[in-house]
Amino acid sequence: MSNLEKMTAEKLLRIKAIKLQPSNPFTWASGWKSPIYCDNRKLFSYPAIRNFVKLEMSRIVAEKYPEADAIAGVATGAITPGALVADVLGLPFVYVRSTPKDHGLENLIEGDLKPNSKVVVIEDLISTGGSSLKAVEAIQRDGSEVVGMVAIFNYGFPVAVENFEKAHIELSTLTNYDAVLEQALKIDYIEESDLDTLQEWRKAPSKWS
Numbered sequence: 001m002s003n004l005e006k007m008t009a010e011k012l013l014r015i016k017a018i019k020l021q022p023s024n025p026f027t028w029a030s031g032w033k034s035p036i037y038c039d040n041r042k043l044f045s046y047p048a049i050r051n052f053v054k055l056e057m058s059r060i061v062a063e064k065y066p067e068a069d070a071i072a073g074v075a076t077g078a079i080t081p082g083a084l085v086a087d088v089l090g091l092p093f094v095y096v097r098s099t100p101k102d103h104g105l106e107n108l109i110e111g112d113l114k115p116n117s118k119v120v121v122i123e124d125l126i127s128t129g130g131s132s133l134k135a136v137e138a139i140q141r142d143g144s145e146v147v148g149m150v151a152i153f154n155y156g157f158p159v160a161v162e163n164f165e166k167a168h169i170e171l172s173t174l175t176n177y178d179a180v181l182e183q184a185l186k187i188d189y190i191e192e193s194d195l196d197t198l199q200e201w202r203k204a205p206s207k208w209s
Helices: 003-014 039-044 047-064 079-089 130-141 158-167 175-188 192-203
Strands: 019-020 036-038 072-075 092-096 119-125 147-156 172-174
Touching: 003 019, 003 039, 003 047, 003 147, 003 172, 003 175, 019 175, 019 192, 039 047, 039 079, 039 119, 039 147, 039 158, 047 079, 047 172, 072 079, 072 130, 079 092, 079 119, 092 175, 130 147, 130 158, 172 175, 175 192
Parallel strands: 072 092, 072 119, 119 147, 147 172
Antiparallel strands: 019 036
């Protein structure tokens, strides 16, 4: 586990952008019961953490994808980090809607993405990867190439690993579920006895209760 993963996990836990409640689970929009809830929008209210995330995501893009012509954020959670990364790197920015808007030009991709661009997609979190990879498909249909994706947090579900492998998309993240559990235990956010529950949930989140 890298220092970056640990540092990011600690920062997100500290501001409660990630909450862990194994004894009082959350209900996701999908209907899944979950002992964890991640809302990375919170971090942008904290200038020091916002700056940390912006610079670390930008560094990954610059190091891994120096050929990138543009940055694309996935609406709505990754519009802010995507725009920040694009600003640091001096690259054009667009964002991808989940569905085309129902008026005007009915755009799915907002902004001016030049044909044949090499694009890095920015996400706030990865669960199954479904919505993230739909954004990738939209960019590909538009005539550009997605060279990689960078996200803040990854649950590490096996289905997501499989989906990204099938799509041939390389994914990099600042932190992940394992790092969050390790740091949560270290700062006494959770008890050792909570670990089994938290680890069991990830194996089959749709069936967990």
